[in-house]
Amino acid sequence: MAYRGIGYLRNKLSIKRGRVKTRYMYYAMKHNVPDFGISTPPKLRNMMSTLGWCGKAVDSIADRLVFREFADDTFDINGIYQANNSDVLFDSAILGALIASCSFIYISADEEGFPRLQVINGDDATGILDPVTNMLTEGYAVLKRDDSGIPQIEAYFTAESTIIYDKQSGAEVYDNPAPYPLLVPIIYRSDADRPFGRSRISRACMSILASASRTVKRSEISAEFFSFPQKWVTGLSPDTEILDKWSAAMSAMFAITSSSGRNESEPKFGQFTQQSMQPHNDQLKMFASLFAGETGLTMDDLGFVTDNPSSQEAIKASHETLRLYAKKAQRNFGTGFLNAGYLAACVRDNFAYKRRAVYKTTPKWEPVFEPDAAMLSSIGDGAIKINQAVPDYLDAEVLRDITGIASNK
Incomplete structure (x- = not known):
C-alpha cells in the first residue's frame, strides 16, 4: 500500500x-x-x-x-x-x-x-x-x-x-x-x-456565545450607571475644567459651560433618568434561546427558569432533540x-x-x-401486557436496556 x-x-x-x-x-x-x-x-x-x-x-x-x-x-x-x-x-x-x-x-x-x-x-x-x-x-x-x-x-x-x-x-x-x-x-x-x-x-455556538458574552460585559458596565445615576449641571464658566468625553460619560457629574462666557445666571443642577437593565436581560435571553435551539438544550439548562419543576416525562419530552x-x-x-x-x-x-x-x-x-418511579411503573404495566400478547417477548435483558436496572438473577 x-x-x-x-x-x-x-x-x-x-x-x-x-x-x-x-x-x-x-x-x-x-x-x-x-x-x-x-x-x-x-x-x-x-x-x-x-x-x-x-x-x-x-x-x-x-x-x-x-x-x-x-x-x-x-x-x-x-x-x-x-x-x-x-x-x-x-x-x-x-x-x-x-x-x-x-x-x-x-x-x-x-x-x-x-x-x-x-x-x-x-x-x-x-x-x-x-x-x-x-x-x-x-x-x-x-x-x-x-x-x-x-x-x-x-x-x-x-x-x-x-x-x-x-x-x-x-x-x-x-x-x-x-x-x-x-x-x-x-x-x-x-x-x-x-x-x-x-x-x-x-461555529454557530461560538458566534452566539461571543455575542452573549459581550451582552454580559455591557450589562456590567451599565450596572454602574444603574447603581449611581449621573447628574448634570449647566451655566458654568468656560474657565471651569472640562473632562474628556469618556470621563464625562463615566463621571457622576456632567458639566456644560455657559455659551456666552459670562455667568448671567446661576448654575442649574439636575439628574438623568436612571437606566434600565431590562434591555440587556432581554438580549441575553434572546441569545440563550438561540443557543438552546442550536444545541437541543432548554432555557432551564442555560439558567433561565421558565416553569415549575417538571416530571420525568415532561423533562424527557423537552429534551427530545438532545x-x-x-x-x-x-x-x-x-x-x-x-x-x-x-x-x-x-x-x-x-x-x-x-x-x-x-x-x-x-x-x-x-x-x-x-426512569423515575412513575416511569418504571408504566414500563412494568406495558411489559406485562406485551408479554401477555406475545409470551416472553420482553425478557430481563430487554428490560435492562429500557430501564438500566440489572436483574439479580
Whole structure:
C-alpha cells in the first residue's frame, strides 16, 4: 500500500490543531471575545466576561453516555477494556470526540504482550480514514510535547508497524500484528463530506456565545450607571475644567459651560433618568434561546427558569432533540470502541483476525434518561401486557436496556 508519509500527516495536524484548540478554549471558558470598542470605556476593554454554555452543550450529552458492555463478546473485548480503566477511558474518549469532533485510542503492548489503551485528543493525532471500515490506513500522533508545545515523542502508524520517534533516543520500530494501524478514531457525527465528524461546539455556538458574552460585559458596565445615576449641571464658566468625553460619560457629574462666557445666571443642577437593565436581560435571553435551539438544550439548562419543576416525562419530552443527539452519538462511538477492541484483541493474541469476525459483537449503553418511579411503573404495566400478547417477548435483558436496572438473577 502506498502511504502519504509522516511529513504529510504532520502538516495535516498542524492545519487542524488551531481549530481544535479554539474549541477547547471555548469549552474551558478561556476564549477571548473581541470587543467592538463602541460602548466600552477604554479602561474596561480588557475586562473578560465568560459563559459556560459551550461546556454545558458538551457535558449535557457526555454525562448521559454511559457505556455498559459488549454483547456476544466472543473475543473478550470487555476484559481488555476493564483491564485499561474502562470508566475513565470511555469518558475521556467521548468528551474529546464531542469537543474536537474526534478523539483517538492508541493501542500498544505491555511487557507481557497485553494491549494497553490510551486516549489521544484530536489536537494531537490525525490520519487517513478508510470510509468503509471507519479505521485508519495510516496514522500519526504526538505522544509527548514540551512546555512550548513542540513534539518530543511522535508515533507513525501503518498496517505493518508502529514507529516511535523520540528526539532523545531516536526511532524504534514495533511490528503490528493487526491488519490495521493501531490508532483508532472515535468520531462524532461523521458523514461523507466530513469523515472525521463535527464538533458539538459548532461555529454557530461560538458566534452566539461571543455575542452573549459581550451582552454580559455591557450589562456590567451599565450596572454602574444603574447603581449611581449621573447628574448634570449647566451655566458654568468656560474657565471651569472640562473632562474628556469618556470621563464625562463615566463621571457622576456632567458639566456644560455657559455659551456666552459670562455667568448671567446661576448654575442649574439636575439628574438623568436612571437606566434600565431590562434591555440587556432581554438580549441575553434572546441569545440563550438561540443557543438552546442550536444545541437541543432548554432555557432551564442555560439558567433561565421558565416553569415549575417538571416530571420525568415532561423533562424527557423537552429534551427530545438532545435524546436524538445522544442516540446518534451512541451509534457513532459504539463503532469506534468496537474497532479499538477488535485491534486490541489482535495485539493480545498476536493474530490478524478478520474484521468480520466481530460482526455479532454489539455495544450496549445505559439509557440516556434514567426512569423515575412513575416511569418504571408504566414500563412494568406495558411489559406485562406485551408479554401477555406475545409470551416472553420482553425478557430481563430487554428490560435492562429500557430501564438500566440489572436483574439479580
